[in-house]
Amino acid sequence: MADFLDSILGIDSDSLTWWQMSIRAVLVFIVALIIMRIGNKRIFGKQTAFDIVLGIIYGSVLSRAITGNSPFWPTLAAALVLVLLHRFLAFLAYNTEGFVGPFIKGNPVCLIRDGELKEDELRKHNLTENDLNEALRNGGVTSVREVKTAYLERSGEISIVKKDS
Known part of the structure; x- marks a missing residue:
């Protein structure tokens, strides 16, 4: 069975056929979803630098498994390690x-x-008043004087709390 699976995935091949790469893509997609479930729901939800770095590296590692640029099974293991590290x-x-x-x-x-x-x-933090004014407008505020507090959040978004009327 292992030899059959290795043959389908092109494990010992110097070059992959279109269908071997396609099968790898489907398998990597399924394994990636399983690995993400082992992680937690917030991995790609909040988009802090912490989450973005994982997303970039995770995608890069998994793409190598699909294209055959790295050994298939160890590459999937590395993706799992990244999510567990996160x-x-x-x-x-x-x-x-x-x-x-x-x-x-x-x-x-x-x-x-x-x-x-x-x-x-x-x-x-290299924010212009135009950047801040955009956030104020998105928060339904027209003037800085109407704001109780505004924060540059860890995600890079600006949150606004209006003053009581």
Whole structure:
């Protein structure tokens, strides 16, 4: 059975046929979904730098399994290790105080407090007033004076809390 599977996947072949690569693609897709279920739901949900890095590396590793640029089974194992590493680091970030969480996920940054714009924070994070004004409009606010707080979140989005009327 193992020889048959190796033949279908082109394991010992120097070049892959279109159908071997297609079968690999289907198998990698199914295995990738299973591996992602072993991870957690937030892997590709929040889109923090932590999650984006995993997505880029994960896709790159799995593509090598499809195209035959790396050994098939070890490449799938590496993809599993990446997802388990992500899960472990997320666990550490959640369960430890101090350095780990902020290093992995970052910290939110206050851009506006009580209607006062923090221009030094905008400058430090390369945000223009136009960027901030866009976020304000998306939040249903027309003026900085209407904002209780605005934060540059760990995901890179700007969240806004309006002042009470």
